[in-house]
Amino acid sequence: MSPILFYGVPSGCSFGSIVALEWLGLPYRLCRIEMPEVATSEAYRRINPVAETPSLLTADGHLLRESLAILNHLGSQATSNGLAFAQGTPEFDRLNQMLAYLNTTYFGAFAPLWYLLEHSIGDTEKQALREYGRALVEKAHADLEAMLGDQPWLLGGQRSLADAYFAGIARWTRYHDDVIDLADYPRLKALYERLQDDPAVRFAHAIEHQQAVTSAGGFRGEVTLAEALDQLAEATQEPVQ
Incomplete structure (x- = not known):
């Protein structure tokens, strides 16, 4: 499955992770999280207990939080283009x-x-x-x-x-x-x-404002929070509460 980035609006710092995904060309999907209403909901707290964005549901079903951790995780998958580098260098x-x-x-x-x-x-x-x-x-x-x-x-x-x-x-x-x-x-x-x-920055702006836009990267569409929770439950083999 493609990773899901949970991005916050309005004007969340998760904007940078969208730009990074576009630059890296990795396949991904997005889940829109309205702040503070949805971010503080019990549903989203299953994704991030501290009710913040961004969060990332990785391709293998693990949850990752905090921009620094997410960007380093994404960068580790694409170190050949100069956007990120191998750890230890x-x-x-x-x-x-x-x-x-x-x-x-x-x-x-x-x-x-x-x-x-x-x-x-x-x-x-x-x-x-x-x-x-x-x-x-x-x-x-x-x-x-x-x-x-x-x-x-x-x-x-x-x-x-x-x-x-x-x-x-x-x-x-x-x-x-x-x-x-x-x-x-x-x-x-x-x-x-x-x-x-x-183009990636313009794409991220358009996503936040829900405008029609074409990805130059690996964007595979948006999913709802309910769909993302179903995917998390499937990955962890736990029922959604």
Whole structure:
């Protein structure tokens, strides 16, 4: 069976895993998870107990969670195209290091802004959270701008799975009322704009917005959560509750 990626909308970081799958050309299916309603449901918690996306039901019926783990799992299946590398090599270490930064510091910088968006709090708390979030996002972008340097992609002269993951998070600056101006980080802005022209990125945007689109990779269609649970039950030989 083809793996199933559970992707979150609106604007989930799972966007990067869709881009990665398109780049890698691996066969896959998608399962749309509305956040927070479906993500926090008992049904989806059978897939991911912490009610987050992305999750991956692998071809052999195992569940995998967290973007860093999913991207490294996918990359291990396609190391010949320069997007990922064999574990134990210096190139893998550099990729893993960049993915770890994106998955922790860069992603985490937006946490106060997500809390602000998703919770009802007083004006004083709102202002404090927004200022704190802006400071974190500014620092994360300044540090990533310095790491990027003059190279066109996050790891150098060729794109990698790190760029796919970056594509899904960098757009949050606009989602949160333009908390920063990417023009203040010209190298990152150039990378972001280059990615927006990529067919896989355009495909991921279209999938999120439920628009007609043609895959350039191994997309095999979408399945419902109920269908995915049936497949999980079949793989584990456990009845669906």
